[in-house]
Amino acid sequence: MAEQIVTANRLNDGIVVYFAGDARWVADINxxxxxxxxxxxxxxxxxxxxxxxxxxxxxxxxxxxxxxDAEGRLEPTKYREKxxxxxxxxxxxxxxxxxxxxxxxx
Amino acid sequence: MPLLENGHIVEDTWQTLTEEDPSPANPxxxxxxxxxxxxxxxxxxxxxxxxxGLAVKAGEDVEQLxxxxxxxxxxxxxxxxxxxxxxxxxxxxxxxxxLGFTGRIRATGEVLRDQLLFMQRCGFDSYxxxxxxxxxxxxxxxxxxxxxxxPTADGRPWITALRTGRWERQEQAAE
Amino acid sequence: xxxxxEFDRTLVLERARQFRNQVARRQSGEITEDQFKPLRLMNGxxxxxxxxxxxxxxxxxxxxxxxxxxxxxxxxxxxxGYGHFTTxxxxxxxxxxxxxxxxxxxxxxxxxxxxxxxxxxxxxNVTADQYGGVVAEEVEDPRVWSELVRQWSTxxxxxxxxxxxxxxxxxxxxxxxxAVKVHDIGLRAHxxxxxxxxxxxxxxxxxxxxxxxGKTIAEFMPAEHLLSYLEAILRVYNRYGRRDxxxxxxxxxxxxxxxxxxxxxxADEEWESLKDGALTVPQEEVERxxxxxxxxxxxxxxxxxxxxxxxxxxxxxxxxxxxxxITAHRQPGYAIVDISLKPIGGIPGDASADQMDALADLxxxxxxxxxxxxxxxxxxxPNVRQSDLYALWQKLKAHDLATANIGLISDVIACPGMDYxxxxxxxSIPVAQRLSKHFASLxxxxxxxxLHVNISGCINACAHHHVGHIGILGVDxxxxxxxxxxxxxxxxxxxxxxxxxxxxxxxxxxxDAIDVIVNTYxxxxxxxxxxxxxxxxxxxxxxxxxxxxxxxxxxx
Numbered sequence: 129m130a131e132q133i134v135t136a137n138r139l140n141d142g143i144v145v146y147f148a149g150d151a152r153w154v155a156d157i158n159x160x161x162x163x164x165x166x167x168x169x170x171x172x173x174x175x176x177x178x179x180x181x182x183x184x185x186x187x188x189x190x191x192x193x194x195x196x197d198a199e200g201r202l203e204p205t206k207y208r209e210k211x212x213x214x215x216x217x218x219x220x221x222x223x224x225x226x227x228x229x230x231x232x233x234x
Numbered sequence: 235m236p237l238l239e240n241g242h243i244v245e246d247t248w249q250t251l252t253e254e255d256p257s258p259a260n261p262x263x264x265x266x267x268x269x270x271x272x273x274x275x276x277x278x279x280x281x282x283x284x285x286x287g288l289a290v291k292a293g294e295d296v297e298q299l300x301x302x303x304x305x306x307x308x309x310x311x312x313x314x315x316x317x318x319x320x321x322x323x324x325x326x327x328x329x330x331x332x333l334g335f336t337g338r339i340r341a342t343g344e345v346l347r348d349q350l351l352f353m354q355r356c357g358f359d360s361y362x363x364x365x366x367x368x369x370x371x372x373x374x375x376x377x378x379x380x381x382x383x384x385p386t387a388d389g390r391p392w393i394t395a396l397r398t399g400r401w402e403r404q405e406q407a408a409e
Numbered sequence: 410x411x412x413x414x415e416f417d418r419t420l421v422l423e424r425a426r427q428f429r430n431q432v433a434r435r436q437s438g439e440i441t442e443d444q445f446k447p448l449r450l451m452n453g454x455x456x457x458x459x460x461x462x463x464x465x466x467x468x469x470x471x472x473x474x475x476x477x478x479x480x481x482x483x484x485x486x487x488x489x490g491y492g493h494f495t496t497x498x499x500x501x502x503x504x505x506x507x508x509x510x511x512x513x514x515x516x517x518x519x520x521x522x523x524x525x526x527x528x529x530x531x532x533x534n535v536t537a538d539q540y541g542g543v544v545a546e547e548v549e550d551p552r553v554w555s556e557l558v559r560q561w562s563t564x565x566x567x568x569x570x571x572x573x574x575x576x577x578x579x580x581x582x583x584x585x586x587x588a589v590k591v592h593d594i595g596l597r598a599h600x601x602x603x604x605x606x607x608x609x610x611x612x613x614x615x616x617x618x619x620x621x622x623g624k625t626i627a628e629f630m631p632a633e634h635l636l637s638y639l640e641a642i643l644r645v646y647n648r649y650g651r652r653d654x655x656x657x658x659x660x661x662x663x664x665x666x667x668x669x670x671x672x673x674x675x676a677d678e679e680w681e682s683l684k685d686g687a688l689t690v691p692q693e694e695v696e697r698x699x700x701x702x703x704x705x706x707x708x709x710x711x712x713x714x715x716x717x718x719x720x721x722x723x724x725x726x727x728x729x730x731x732x733x734x735i736t737a738h739r740q741p742g743y744a745i746v747d748i749s750l751k752p753i754g755g756i757p758g759d760a761s762a763d764q765m766d767a768l769a770d771l772x773x774x775x776x777x778x779x780x781x782x783x784x785x786x787x788x789x790x791p792n793v794r795q796s797d798l799y800a801l802w803q804k805l806k807a808h809d810l811a812t813a814n815i816g817l818i819s820d821v822i823a824c825p826g827m828d829y830x831x832x833x834x835x836x837s838i839p840v841a842q843r844l845s846k847h848f849a850s851l852x853x854x855x856x857x858x859x860l861h862v863n864i865s866g867c868i869n870a871c872a873h874h875h876v877g878h879i880g881i882l883g884v885d886x887x888x889x890x891x892x893x894x895x896x897x898x899x900x901x902x903x904x905x906x907x908x909x910x911x912x913x914x915x916x917x918x919x920x921d922a923i924d925v926i927v928n929t930y931x932x933x934x935x936x937x938x939x940x941x942x943x944x945x946x947x948x949x950x951x952x953x954x955x956x957x958x959x960x961x962x963x964x965x
Contacts, residue, residue, distance in 0.1 A: 139436070141506035142460035187442050187456060206888055208827060212458045216828035218756055218838045222489060222504075223459050295648075318447060318530065320570025324647050327567055332682045348431065348448055355566035378427045381420045383560045385687035386567070393416040393560070398691050 130193040130205055132170045133160040134177040135212070136186035144212050144224070145186060147177040153185050155224070157194070157202050157213055165193070236366035239338075239359065241373040243366050248287055248309065260284070266311055269294050272303075280306065287311060289342070292321040296329050304335050309360070314343035323356045330357035330387030350375045357387040410473055410779060411556050411701045413521045420563070421518040424525055428452045429511035436507075451531060451569070453524025454510055457831050463502045463510060464527040465517060469537035469555035469579065470498035470782040470789075474769040477780055479520035481765035487513050492765070494750060494758040496822055496871055497576070498536050498782040499527060503829055525563060530571045532562035532643070537579040538586045539783040542702055543745055543791045545737040549581035549598035549606050553699045554635065557690065558596075561636050568643050572650035573658035575643070576615075583902065588784065590614045590623045590904035591876055593660045594642065599629070606632045612642060612672065613664030616870035620906050621661040624669040626676060632695070637688040641680035645672065705777040705792060710742025714795035727802055729851060730813035735798070744795050746776075748788040748805060749812040749820060753849045757823040757841050758786030767808045775801050785822055785861075787815065817854040818862060818927070819845040822873065826866025826883060827890075833866035835883025835890035840864050840919050847920050848927075857927060860940045863898075876900035878941050879926060880907045881919065890916045896926060896952055897944040908949045911956035922961045929955040 134147035138155075145153040146160035154160065163173040170191045177189045193205040204210050215223015237246045249258065250266040257278070258265050266287035272279055279286060287309035290296055296310070310329060312322035322341070329335040340360035341353050347368075350361060354376055363372055385392045395401035413421070428448070435445040449455075453464040465480070472480075480500055484492045487509050488502040495501055505513060517523055527534055535558045537551040538544070558577055562568070568575070580587040581598040589595025595611035607629040614623025630638050649667075651657045664672050721728050736745040748768070751757050760768075772780045772790060775797045781789035793801060805811035814820045821844055824830065826837030841864050848854055863877030867884075874880035880895040891913040898907030914922045927940075929952050934943045944952070 137456055137460075140508050142456055144459060181438065183441060184436070184438055207890065208458070208833075211827055215459060216838075217836065218828050218842065317444075318570050319652055320530075320568070321648055321652075323567040323570065324644050346444060349570075352564075352566040352569055378430075379420065379423045379564065381416050381423070382566070383420075383563055384565055384567075392687070393420075394691065394694050395687070396416065397414070397697065398693050400691065 130165050130195050131162045132165060132173065132191050133157070133162055133194055133202070134174055134189050135160075135192050135209070136177075136189040139183075139185055139187055142187075147173070147186070147189065149176070151180050151182065153182075157204075160194075160202065162194070162202075235362045235364060236369075237340075238361040238363050238369070238372055241376070243369050246362075248285075250289060250311075257282075258284075266309065273298060276303070285309070287338075287340075289313065290322075290325060291315075292319050292325075294325075296325045296333065299329075299333060299335075301333075304333060304337075307335075308337040309340060310335065310337065311340040311342045312358070314341060314345060317344040317346045317349065323352060326353070326357040327387055347372050347375045351379055355382065355384070355386050355388050355390070410471055411468075411552070411698065417521070417560075418518075421521070421523045421525070422515070424452070424523065424564070425511060425514040425518050428514060432507060432511055447529060449507075451526055451529040452510075452514065453527035454507070455528060455831070457503070457829050458827075459829065460504045461507055461510070462829070463505045463513065463524060464495070465500050465502075465522055465524050466527050466534035467498050467500060467522070467782050468559050469535055469541065469552055470539045470784070471541070471552060472780040472782065474772040474778040474780065476520050476522055477765050477769040477772065479517060479522065481762040481769065483513055483516060484762040484765065490763075491759055491761045493756075493825065494760065494782055494786050494788070496784050496786060496824070496873060497534065498539070498784055499534060500782075501825075503825075526569075528574075529569075530573050530575075531569045532565060532571075532575045532577065535559050535562065535577045535579060536587060536592075536784060538582055539781040539789050540586060540736060540745055540791065541581065541781075542704070543738055543740075543743075544582055545739045546584060547582045547739065548600060550699070550702055551579040551581040551587070551596075551598060552702050553695065554581075554596065554598060554608075554632070555579045556698050556701075557636065557695070558639070561639070561688075568647055571643075571647055572652045573655065573660075575646070575660065577639075585900075585902040585904070586783075588873070588876065588900040588904070590902075591616055591620070591873070591900060592623065594639065595623055596635075598632075601629055608632065608635055610638065610642070613661040613669070614904075615659050615661040616873055616875050617659070618656050618868045619662065620870070620875040621665060622904050622906065623661075624664060626669060626673050633690045633692070634684060636690055637683040637686060638676070638680055640683055640688055641676045644679050645675045649675075704740070705779075707740045707743065707792075708794070710740075710794065710796075712741040714742060717795040717798050720799045724799075726813075727799060729855060730802055730811055731798065732855070733813055733815040733817060734811075738792075740792075742795055744793050744798060746790040746793050746798070746801065747783065747815045748790065748810050749815055750787050750810075751814055751820050751845065752809050752812050753814075753819060754842050754846045756838050757821050760788075764808055764810060767804075768810070771801060771804060785815075785820065787820070813851055814854055816859045816861070818848045818857050818860045819854055821845060821862045821864060822877065823864040824866050824871035826864075830866060832869055833883070834868075834885040835866050835892065835916075837864040837866040837872065837881075837883055840881060840883070840892065840916070843920050844923060847924070857931070858939050860927075861900075862923070873900060874898075875906045876904060877907065878944070879923060881923075884913060886913065892916070892919045892922075894919075894922055894926070894956075897941070897949060899941055910949060910952050912962040914961045918961050921959065922956065925955050925959050925961065926952055 149161040214225040262284040264285040455462040537555040541552040578587040578592040591614040597609040610627040611623035776790035777792040821841040823837040823841040827833035864881040865872040865874040876898040895907030
């Protein structure tokens with residue numbers, strides 16, 4: 129069953145970030161705050177992400193679905209989000225994929 | 235909303251009527267009448283003694299105004315229902331350049347600081363802005379660019395005219 | 410080439426300063442993202458999947474070697490060492506930070522470049538025939554008029570918040586390399602019986618969700634009236650173009666709704682008050698601009714260089730390259746050289762900072778310091794002596810810039826697609842790479858002959874798939890990438906939209922599908938007949954049948 133997280137791009141440099149709770153936005157998907165599937169839970173999390181001065185950090189936050197892989201790491205379900213999490217599929221030397229094969233710090 | 239004219243926040247002496255509001259009891263009041271209402275009640279408004287303004291929506295055609303109408307009207311408020319709806323820019327230029335309107339043209343609706351220069355160039359000289367506390371910043375926005383390629387009604391020199399000496403000739407002829 | 414005077418320079422520098430201020434206001438929270446977005450877009454700043462993207466205008470595709478070095482410098486200093494040349498003759502950087510963009514714009518301004526109106530609902534960077542001023546068949550130099558239109562459209566006070574974006578393309582040759590029939594406005598310069606220059610003005614062309622071939626609103630608009638008439642066309646569009654639905658907001662929809670006759674009537678009526686006014690183009694201004702485009706100091710050379718011809722005879726590899734890369738120059742003894750940015754298996758249109766520097770050096774050495782960008786995402790050295798071609802080719806080879814595939818099947822036009830673009834619904838680059846590797850053999854490619862493949866990663870059609878000889882459109886089907894394939898489109902003076910050959914195929918089957926189309930062509934062509942001619946002779950039928958027989962839409 130998919131869970132949800134909130135993602136956005138960081139204002140100052142545009143890189144992909146995830147909402148980690150407490151007004152924090154992080155670059156590593158595994159530090160994202162999770163919520164169960166479903167409209168109400170998602171909307172609550174998104175509303176929390178969009179409080180305070182989020183605009184100073186995050187641009188256009190939205191919800192995305194994630195599942196856990198065999199090692200328990202978070203992985204997006206949609207292809208577009210996989211590319212955002214990793215980097216261009218045609219430039220493996222660029223984007224978060226340089227951190228490791230799943231696009232997050234080992 | 236604060237009113238910006240000539241680089242300063244000024245008091246708005248105009249009263250804006252809706253379609254339904256009764257006509258003002260005081261015949262000398264300065265009123266802004268919806269454009270459609272004015273067109274429907276032309277005769278009645280001809281008798282209005284005070285300053286008359288018109289509120290024109292983005293989809294309405296200012297060419298419907300005759301020379302007689304314009305001699306009676308001293309302000310036209312052009313509405314920006316959204317900042318990215320640029321129809322009023324054309325209306326302003328038609329008023330100034332084709333119809334020869336010399337009264338005030340006021341920008342209403344969603345008016346952004348970063349559009350003031352474009353508005354001014356198209357013939358606006360009055361702006362209902364969202365914040366009064368930033369008078370200086372809004373006035374400064376009108377000075378951010380000093381050169382333009384296009385000739386428009388605001389009478390600024392445009393680059394082609396400056397390059398070809400046409401601007402100087404025009405200035406001399408005016409003196 | 411055109412050089413900025415004090416006015417052009419002042420404008421670009423003031424604009425860069427204005428943007429620095431806007432970024433600061435966004436960072437301080439004075440303006441919201443919703444308010445900032447149109448401001449950044451009108452300076453070429455997008456927010457894409459992984460980062461910001463900065464699009465820099467290369468007006469009508471002309472670049473000096475100095476400007477190319479600046480582009481290399483930006484790629485190296487502020488980005489990740491490369492840039493992407495686009496189908497609109499611009500360059501995009503994929504990784505700049507918002508904090509650094511104002512500085513980048515100042516660096517570019519020093520080199521007479523900017524990102525003004527490279528996005529947003531305004532008049533975009535004007536594009537033109539990349540061979541302007543040098544090609545033998547030319548009637549009138551499109552650069553002169555493109556520059557005039559560039560200036561008129563830059564920060565136009567009335568037309569900066571149009572219903573939708575607006576693209577103008579200019580050509581001055583019988584062969585149309587600028588795709589003027591699929592632009593919001595296409596301008597074709599030609600001469601009337603008295604030898605006077607004027608323009609055929611074509612409106613309402615476009616691709617995207619609803620493709621249209623443009624219609625002629627004026628057969629011959631005398632040059633001095635060009636700007637006032639454009640102003641009339643734009644005013645009608647600004648006032649009456651749809652604003653309720655972004656997919657119906659382009660001028661092509663308005664032209665289709667009211668008809669070209671009615672559009673012409675309205676534009677003419679508007680023009681009544683504009684004609685012979687301040688926008689009338691002064692002859693002295695045309696001459697001032699034209700002087701910048703005066704032919705450079707060419708040498709007097711024989712029409713055919715014997716050394717070059719000997720090398721063509723001796724070296725088959727050189728001959729194969731020259732066959733596709735070289736176009737006839739108007740000056741005897743010179744050649745126009747296309748440089749492929751489509752190495753086999755590479756990313757179409759990408760160039761590294763080192764390649765850009767190398768190209769700047771080669772332009773200085775061999776092309777009177779000038780380069781061009783073609784909308785096919787290739788580069789051009791417009792002024793090469795025939796006697797230098799062999800040496801140039803060897804140097805290009807050393808920088809992986811001599812792939813002999815110009816106009817061939819591996820010279821794929823591809824948008825960035827879902828690898829970079831926030832709008833994309835599917836990837837395009839990997840499809841182009843696989844296609845290019847599949848047809849890697851140059852011998853095979855030359856046998857297939859001229860064949861334009863265009864791959865767009867979404868309906869917005871940045872890669873002009875509708876007018877590709879083979880057009881590929883990536884779509885999302887329940888979270889998976891699928892590709893619709895059309896054939897028979899063309900973007901030239903015989904512009905035509907392609908037709909679908911069958912149902913969409915999966916990412917894994919795209920190459921099989923192209924193979925079927927190519928093999929059908931090879932089987933059915935008459936001697937010497939090009940792909941597009943075969944499709945036009947036989948219609949789409951045989952290709953559809955072959956497509957259906959292969960069951961390409963079934964799982965691989």
